[in-house]
């Protein structure tokens with residue numbers, strides 16, 4: 001798959017690009033089954049909802065040395081339609097994974113992600129340039145009721161806004177301060193709901209403002225995220241770096257699997 005000039009321009013202007021039906025039903029079934037298997041493990045790299053203890057985030061599936069690894073996810077991160085598309089956007093073949101995760105926004109229990117830019121945190125990880133791109137794959141239908149992502153188109157052009165430490169949800173992280181969000185929403189473009197079907201995919205820029213609400217539906221909303229960074233932009237040393245599952249120190253470029261497949265007996 002090669003992105004067209006129009007798609008590349010759209011990413012540049014909006015800060016994201018939606019690719020519909022990128023994975024078949026059979027491929028999504030493989031990824032769903034692996035997500036269910038890993039979610040049952042009792043290991044580091046799985047963050048749980050504070051009230052109910054159900055899994056909220058599984059991290060580092062792409063890394064064969066992680067307890068949360070999965071051959072299907074190792075392969076998914078190397079497919080030409082995934083890695084190749086990010087290579088095209090970032091104009092380099094030398095990319096490593098800063099991290100990977102599956103956000104399991106469970107039916108009813110799955111909680112909010114406040115407005116933020118991913119580079120708010122990633123700069124604090126020691127990364128200098130806002131040159132990262134995330135590739136997201138929907139494993140379930142993403143609806144507004146089910147807490148789909150919302151993006152503010154074009155907000156990646158604001159540059160990085162100093163973030164604030166946020167303990168309002170089970171996953172403590174750096175969100176964008178309320179006054180900055182209000183200003184961006186009042187002055188910028190109208191946010192859009194990133195709804196879709198299993199197998200749809202979305203690429204987005206690390207400075208794009210995004211958030212998602214509580215899952216108020218009876219269905220889980222699972223989404224996979226692969227966050228790629230050029231090896232030339234690998235983090236500088238920082239005091240007290242986040243754990244390996246959140247900030248990878250494996251800076252080996254991810255290799256394209258030209259003929260890679262998610263189907264077959266391997267998974």
Ligand code: SIN
Pocket residue numbers: 103113147148149210211212223
């Ligand atoms: C994120 O911003 O990293 C994830 C938000 C979501 O999965 O809803």
Ligand code: MN
Pocket residue numbers: 116117118210
């Ligand atoms: Mn995010």
